[in-house]
Amino acid sequence: xxxxxDDAALEAALAKLPGWSRREGKLHWEHRFRDFVQAFGxxxxxALLAERANHHPEWFNVYGTVRIAxxxxxxxxxxxxxxxxxxxxxxAV
Amino acid sequence: xxxxxDDAALEAALAKLPGWSRREGKLHWEHRFRDFVQAFGxxxxxALLAERANHHPEWFNVYGTVRIAxxxxxxxxxxxxxxxxxxxxxxAV
Amino acid sequence: xxxxxDDAALEAALAKLPGWSRREGKLHWEHRFRDFVQAFGxxxxxALLAERANHHPEWFNVYGTVRIAxxxxxxxxxxxxxxxxxxxxxxAV
Amino acid sequence: xxxxxDDAALEAALAKLPGWSRREGKLHWEHRFRDFVQAFGxxxxxALLAERANHHPEWFNVYGTVRIAxxxxxxxxxxxxxxxxxxxxxxAV
Numbered sequence: 001x002x003x004x005x006d007d008a009a010l011e012a013a014l015a016k017l018p019g020w021s022r023r024e025g026k027l028h029w030e031h032r033f034r035d036f037v038q039a040f041g042x043x044x045x046x047a048l049l050a051e052r053a054n055h056h057p058e059w060f061n062v063y064g065t066v067r068i069a070x071x072x073x074x075x076x077x078x079x080x081x082x083x084x085x086x087x088x089x090x091x092a093v
Numbered sequence: 094x095x096x097x098x099d100d101a102a103l104e105a106a107l108a109k110l111p112g113w114s115r116r117e118g119k120l121h122w123e124h125r126f127r128d129f130v131q132a133f134g135x136x137x138x139x140a141l142l143a144e145r146a147n148h149h150p151e152w153f154n155v156y157g158t159v160r161i162a163x164x165x166x167x168x169x170x171x172x173x174x175x176x177x178x179x180x181x182x183x184x185a186v
Numbered sequence: 187x188x189x190x191x192d193d194a195a196l197e198a199a200l201a202k203l204p205g206w207s208r209r210e211g212k213l214h215w216e217h218r219f220r221d222f223v224q225a226f227g228x229x230x231x232x233a234l235l236a237e238r239a240n241h242h243p244e245w246f247n248v249y250g251t252v253r254i255a256x257x258x259x260x261x262x263x264x265x266x267x268x269x270x271x272x273x274x275x276x277x278a279v
Numbered sequence: 280x281x282x283x284x285d286d287a288a289l290e291a292a293l294a295k296l297p298g299w300s301r302r303e304g305k306l307h308w309e310h311r312f313r314d315f316v317q318a319f320g321x322x323x324x325x326a327l328l329a330e331r332a333n334h335h336p337e338w339f340n341v342y343g344t345v346r347i348a349x350x351x352x353x354x355x356x357x358x359x360x361x362x363x364x365x366x367x368x369x370x371a372v
Contacts (some may be wrong), residue, residue: 231320
């Protein structure tokens with residue numbers, strides 16, 4: 001699970017992750033919620049999923065906007081752990 | 094806004110608050126979410142709404158279950174503040 | 187890890203868990219925080235620890251007060267999982 | 280309260296906000312917590328304070344690191360609202 005995904009594997013993964021893209025070597029996602037209450041409620045769900053997976057996002061928020069970047073620093077790239085967390089995040093929106 | 098609602102006002106309010114009932118002098122609500130992640134994400138939204146309103150619930154959680162009771166202790170009963178927060182909570186489920 | 191602790195093991199565990207007690211067959215703890223912001227910030231830390239451990243509390247909050255009960259329902263009693271989570275909760279206060 | 284603070288007022292405010300600085304026209308703060316649990320517990324406290332003040336941060340997190348930028352977009356600069364929230368955030372660390 002440690003090795004970065006190659007291009008083919010990454011493309012296959014992205015095909016099943018609507019709204020996610022590859023940017024600067026990370027999995028990237030952005031969403032605009034109705035307001036801060038909705039955005040931070042979502043962030044709390046993601047925080048729980050991330051802590052359970054012991055794999056944490058780089059993320060930014062202002063009001064209803066949430067931007068998430070996923071990468072496995074230890075592996076120096078996007079791995080199956082990032083794809084798995086991205087999938088969980090999508091299911092939690 | 095401080096005085097407890099009389100029976101007629103309370104019945105009228107409850108008619109617009111599906112799922113809420115009057116129990117032991119408090120507004121009562123219970124919901125079972127899919128899992129703890131969904132339940133606690135919801136609780137975080139309610140926490141934000143409550144802090145903004147400066148009116149806080151009595152609440153219980155175990156796994157996906159959340160129980161909320163609302164009352165205005167200072168007024169010794171259910172007031173318009175409880176009804177307003179109940180309405181916001183419903184909108185945040 | 188699944189079996190309930192016997193009395194001797196439980197007493198030994200409680201000796202290292204200041205503020206926790208045994209009540210109605212559960213590990214019990216209560217704390218009064220300065221205000222709701224402090225209380226709910228603490229609850230969020232506990233929520234993360236609980237989700238990571240896949241072991242969730244029964245808990246109650248009103249304003250600054252937080253009450254937690256821990257038990258392992260599957261085992262029908264207090265187990266090492268409850269003691270471990272209680273220890274993590276203490277470290278997170 | 281709406282107008283941006285002039286330089287003198289801003290310097291006076293910053294003198295009472297240890298760890299905060301002015302950067303690109305915003306109040307800026309960064310802290311490294313022990314781990315994600317501590318960082319996100321703090322973020323939840325800040326979220327509650329922000330929602331109560333109806334004034335929300337631009338913020339970034341990865342693991343234990345939290346970066347916050349405060350500015351009043353409507354006013355086109357740093358106002359007393361930003362200083363007040365910065366002070367509350369400091370008290371919540």
